[in-house]
Amino acid sequence: MNAFLPCGFVYEMTARDRHTGMKAWRDSLKNRVPMEGLNAIAQFFKAGTGPANLYMGLWSGAHVPDGTETAATLQSIVTEVTGYDGATRKAVTLGSVTDGGLSNADAMARYQFNATLTVNGAFISTTSAKGGSTGILYSIVRFPTARSVDNSIYMDALAAFQLVSM
Template sequence: MKEHGKWGFRYDYEYSEGGIIIDRGHATNLIPQVGMDHLAGLLRGTATPISSWYLGLYSGNYVPDDPGVTAADLPVNVGEFTAYEGATRLDWEHEYDDLSEVSNASNRAEFVFTGSGTVRGGFLISNSVKGGNTGLLMSIVRFPNPRPVEPGGILRVLAGVVFIPTTVA
């Protein structure tokens, strides 16, 4: 029963400055144990559904390979990057495509930077507070290459999960 393929969230992103796309990429993530426990609880009817999720970024030289990572690790161990517009993390405005995907494909998150730095990855969490250390960390991903960002630059992020439908052998 434990034989399975890799399952998780996928992030597609593009970075632009002055309306010119400079970089594009994609990465797949780690679903931390707290996320797996929450998903299992939803299936078993023991977890409370969470209706609002938020996307954040990190700049620390963190490799998400520890299933024990939690929201408490974001400010210090992961190094959340908060130099973008808005008082909170960005809403993950997700939809279900009525087939197999839940994502924000029709409303990608747009991080408009207010300071320079290097973005190394992103995450999906239930707490909107920038720099916060609570909430349920559902996903954390490291981008393939560090992305230097400048004030006014925009990072557009699509984050989603694809379920394996019965039509796939």
């Protein structure tokens, strides 16, 4: 039986001026859950356990997500953006489950950039290491337009996951 129910992450990325807090831009995006992530989510029902931790990374490049991405192949198809504060990718700290969904609204990931960069998208995986290629890739999203960032900008990243009954 292959009756598919929609599930996935929605991202809201908000960039603000580091000094004034004024909004520079905001993108609200629905992701693509690659097959690797779909298989892992389905496994939760069988095994009863989810990942211990999730991490959000940023990427640049011309890639258009198609669902074939994996944690092992991601670094060969995009360029991970690493010019932001911290030695690791940002933790995705999810809150309580409500109405079939959850988010990191109470602990959004904040990126403070330390270089001039172009960001084309984001992803969520189980690996914390910047440039890491192990673990499971749960989500990948491409921004509608490439975003230029630098040290005058910080970006807050909201990630929400929702199961939908049909």
